[in-house]
Amino acid sequence: MSTREIVTLQFGHYSNFVGAHFWNIQELSFDYTGTVKTEVNHDILYREGQTAKGEVTYTPRLLLADLKGSLKSLPATGSLPSDQEEIDALWENIEKVEEPPAEKNQYLVDIDSENASTSAAKYYNLDEDVKTWTDFLYPRLHPRTVNVVKEFRHGDDKESFDISNTGRSIWKSEFGDDFSDNIRRYVEECDSIQGFNVSFDSTDGFSGLALGCIEHLADEYSKSILAYPIIPSYFPDNNPTTQEERDKSNIKDSIRLVNIALTIQELSEHASFFVPLCTGEKGWRKPGNPRSFDYVKYNPQFYYHSSALLASAMDTLSQKYRHKSNFHTLSDICADMTGYGRKMAAASLGLPFTFGESEYLIDHLNKTTRPIFSSISPSCKIATDKIFQLITVRGIPESYLKAPLKEAKEQMNLPAYRCNNVKEMFQLYFQSSNFLSATNITVCEKPLELKTPYPRIFSERLNRYGFLKDVDRQEAVESCPTIAGYHNGNFLADVLEKLHREVSRIKFAKLHKFKEEGLEAAEYIESLDKLSEFKDNYEDELEL
Numbered sequence: 097m098s099t100r101e102i103v104t105l106q107f108g109h110y111s112n113f114v115g116a117h118f119w120n121i122q123e124l125s126f127d128y129t130g131t132v133k134t135e136v137n138h139d140i141l142y143r144e145g146q147t148a149k150g151e152v153t154y155t156p157r158l159l160l161a162d163l164k165g166s167l168k169s170l171p172a173t174g175s176l177p178s179d180q181e182e183i184d185a186l187w188e189n190i191e192k193v194e195e196p197p198a199e200k201n202q203y204l205v206d207i208d209s210e211n212a213s214t215s216a217a218k219y220y221n222l223d224e225d226v227k228t229w230t231d232f233l234y235p236r237l238h239p240r241t242v243n244v245v246k247e248f249r250h251g252d253d254k255e256s257f258d259i260s261n262t263g264r265s266i267w268k269s270e271f272g273d274d275f276s277d278n279i280r281r282y283v284e285e286c287d288s289i290q291g292f293n294v295s296f297d298s299t300d301g302f303s304g305l306a307l308g309c310i311e312h313l314a315d316e317y318s319k320s321i322l323a324y325p326i327i328p329s330y331f332p333d334n335n336p337t338t339q340e341e342r343d344k345s346n347i348k349d350s351i352r353l354v355n356i357a358l359t360i361q362e363l364s365e366h367a368s369f370f371v372p373l374c375t376g377e378k379g380w381r382k383p384g385n386p387r388s389f390d391y392v393k394y395n396p397q398f399y400y401h402s403s404a405l406l407a408s409a410m411d412t413l414s415q416k417y418r419h420k421s422n423f424h425t426l427s428d429i430c431a432d433m434t435g436y437g438r439k440m441a442a443a444s445l446g447l448p449f450t451f452g453e454s455e456y457l458i459d460h461l462n463k464t465t466r467p468i469f470s471s472i473s474p475s476c477k478i479a480t481d482k483i484f485q486l487i488t489v490r491g492i493p494e495s496y497l498k499a500p501l502k503e504a505k506e507q508m509n510l511p512a513y514r515c516n517n518v519k520e521m522f523q524l525y526f527q528s529s530n531f532l533s534a535t536n537i538t539v540c541e542k543p544l545e546l547k548t549p550y551p552r553i554f555s556e557r558l559n560r561y562g563f564l565k566d567v568d569r570q571e572a573v574e575s576c577p578t579i580a581g582y583h584n585g586n587f588l589a590d591v592l593e594k595l596h597r598e599v600s601r602i603k604f605a606k607l608h609k610f611k612e613e614g615l616e617a618a619e620y621i622e623s624l625d626k627l628s629e630f631k632d633n634y635e636d637e638l639e640l
Contacts, residue, residue, distance in 0.1 A: 099139045100425055101286040102417075103279065106160040107306040108297025109229070109250065110328040113399045115295065116229040117407030117550070119156055123235045124547045135542050136418045143285060145238065155238040159278050161305060163257060166250035167242065168198040170230035174237030201225040203549055207234060222549055226400040232549040240278045245271060248301070256300075258348070260355045261613035263304025267312075276312055283317065290417075291320030291368070291426040295410070298325035298359040298372070299352040307362045314366040320427040323367040324410065325359050327374035327474055329383055329402035349381045350602050354610065356380060357599040360592070361627040364439055369430040371443045371582060372473050373409070375402045379474020380595050387470050389447050391555035391564075401551050408544055409445040409472055412580035415488050416538050424538075429486065432536070433584050437633040441584040442473035442591070447544070448554070448576035449489070453563040458498040458512050461525045469579050476591045481531040483585035491543025491562065491577035492518050533585075543575040589634035596627050 106115040122141065127134060145153045155174075200208070203220045226232050228250075245266055248257040257263070266272065283289055292313055296306035303325070313321055331352075336345040363370040375396060376383025386396040387405075394401040417424050433441050446469035451460035461468075471478050497518060499507050507513050515521040519539045526535040543562060546554070554573040559565045562576025604610075604617045 099137065099286075100288050100290040100417075101143075101157060102140050102291055102293055102426060103282045103286075103289065104141060104156065104158045104293045104295075105279075105306070105309060106158065106295050107309070108300065108302035108326070109162055109166055110399055110403065111295045111297050111302070111324075111326050112160055112162055112166075113229040113403035114326060114406045114410070115158075115160060116233045117404045118410055119158070120232070120234045120547075120549060121407060121411045121545065122156070125542075125545050135420055135540055136415070137420050138418075140290075140418050141414075143238070143282070153236070153238070156235060156241070157282055158237065158241050159243060159275065159282070160241060161243045161245060161275070161302065163245050163248050163250040165252075166228055166230075167244070168228050168230050169200045169204060170233065170237075170242070172242050172244055173239040174241040201231055203232060218548065220548065222400065222551065223395075223398065226398075229399075229403075232400065234549065240281065243271070243275055243278070245305070257302070258300045258351055258355075259609050259613045260301065260304035260307070260358050261610060261615050263301035263306070264308050265304075265613065266301070267305050267308030272308060272312075275309065276316075279309075279313070289317075289319060291322065291430075292317075293322050293324075293414075293426075294367075295324040295326055297328065298356050299327055300355060303355045303359045307359065307366070310363070311366045320368040320425075320430045321366070322426060322430065323363055323370040325356070325363065325370060325372050326406065327356065327372065327376065327379045327383060328399065329375045329386065329396040330399070331383070334382065350606070351609065353381050353599050354602060354607060357595060357627060358623055360440065360595065361623045361630065364626070364630040367439060368427075369434050369439055369441070371441050373406050373443060374474040375405055375472060376474065380598055383474075387472060389445070389470060391448060391450060391558055392553050393555065394551070394553040398551075401553055404551050404553070405445065405447060406472065408447055408578060409443055409580045412445075412488050412490060412544065412578050413443065413486075413582065415490065415540050416486060419538060419540060422538060429582075433484065433486065433582055435484070435584075437630075438584055438588070440588060440592070440630075441582045442471060442476045442478055442588060444469040444478055444579075444581045444583060445472050446470065446579040448558065448562040449492070449579040450558065450563055450577060452566060453559055453561075454566050455496075455564075456498050456507070457492060457496050457518065457521060458507055458510060458515075461521065462510060462512065469581060473591070475594050477587070478583045479585050479587035480529060481533060483530060483533045483583055483587070484535075485526075485530075485533065485581050485583045486536050486538070487522065487526070487579065487581040488538045488540065489518060489522055489577075489579045490540035491575065492539075493541075494518060497521060544578040545575045546573055586634055589631055592627070592631035592634065596624065596631060599627075600624060 106112055143157045296302050333345040333348055336342040375387050378384030396402050417426050512521055512524050519537050522537050558573050560571050560574045604620050
């Protein structure tokens with residue numbers, strides 16, 4: 097069987113926070129002993145390589161972009177020596193002028209040491225130590241992975257990288273040429289590439305950079321493109337106190353809103369399938385109140401916290417095309433989810449999907465009256481009727497399914513008692529709760545592993561496996577059952593209508609920075625018209 101490789105691309109600071117958690121989850125689940133059953137084909141996202149010294153490496157098939165000054169202690173070569181560095185090392189009398197390396201926190205020091213294996217069991221105050229995504233990144237990266245936008249510096253308010261058109265200009269420069277070459281090198285290494293995963297900050301200049309890349313991918317490769325336009329959970333100007341600060345905040349809100357609208361419109365043309373993500377309830381002009389998850393307490397102002405939730409969803413959703421027992425490809429998912437030109441879908445997350453440690457799944461699903469997941473797409477309440485959805489459930493042992501026949505009692509009166517496994521029980525649940533809908537379910541035995549440096553955001557009421565304790569005892573959460581889904585249907589017409597209505601209130605004459613970066617009034621109006629036309633795809637009745 098061919099590997100069906102995927103190339104992953106990340107653009108932007110917050111998306112790299114999400115990516116850092118995502119790759120941590122992958123790598124910390126590796127089994128180096130050969131004694132643990134592996135459900136996932138890691139070769140789909142990872143590549144085996146070799147350094148100039150002949151050392152074997154196994155690194156993500158990943159390219160990422162961020163601004164100058166954002167990497168801190170991570171070298172631009174991604175922590176593995178590049179070929180040029182190894183050549184330079186052969187020359188003894190070379191004087192290099194470099195900035196002194198940033199100081200590493202204790203977690204990074206430990207994983208660089210020979211005692212890296214003990215870091216998972218050690219306590220670190222990462223809520224205090226993490227300032228950027230490189231402060232908790234576990235994997236080593238390939239030398240071509242990290243790509244720095246040198247024209248802008250991270251955290252520079254005087255010259256912000258905040259306009260989509262600026263990112264477009266960067267893509268058309270030498271940066272885009274080099275990035276495209278790196279993509280080509282990865283593709284040429286693949287035996288049977290199935291497509292590209294692209295996640296990016298949709299509120300600033302990285303949206304234009306990513307869109308330039310996505311258009312290149314669509315033109316150059318006839319492969320599926322799954323895109324995640326991401327809205328950060330918090331912006332520093334969220335709580336202005338003076339009138340001057342409020343005016344500046346309103347301008348920044350408008351800039352972000354226009355970037356998002358242009359992003360959605362262009363993705364509708366060039367991406368195969370795209371899913372906006374945000375842990376805020378609103379997400380268009382402002383993130384809004386944070387989405388709530390039972391037994392999780394996170395701080396939306398900490399990117400380290402909120403990005404972990406999105407990474408958990410992305411990892412769970414990706415099981416659909418990485419699971420060894422599943423024959424779905426990225427193109428299958430894109431085709432299944434995008435009928436009638438509906439290329440945009442919503443995502444959901446139930447973290448943890450939990451119930452009592454001595455309770456059965458059949459009883460929990462029978463008595464629950466609340467949704468079993470929360471939307472993680474902006475301004476979106478997921479409908480229950482007339483939808484198509486791909487659901488992934490992980491970490492529920494078959495022993496939790498139902499009581500043995502001798503102990504079943506009232507359970508035997510439920511239709512669900514005839515279900516023989518977790519998949520059948522969830523299929524029955526969604527058939528009963530979703531009218532005129534189609535649901536495809538993937539079930540994974542392995543739970544979501546919550547090893548260090550995953551943030552400690554879970555309730556003390558959970559046991560080590562993420563189920564509710566029957567009795568209080570001291571126990572750290574090490575893993576948890578999780579549910580996540582893609583959802584598409586008529587309900588997204590309202591989501592797009594809200595976006596179009598809000599952005600249409602912004603007059604082009606006020607978009608000075610966009611005009612300075614080359615956006616024409618006619619081009620802006622045409623983009624909004626196309627956004628409205630895209631919304632119309634969701635107005636007709638969905639035929640299942």
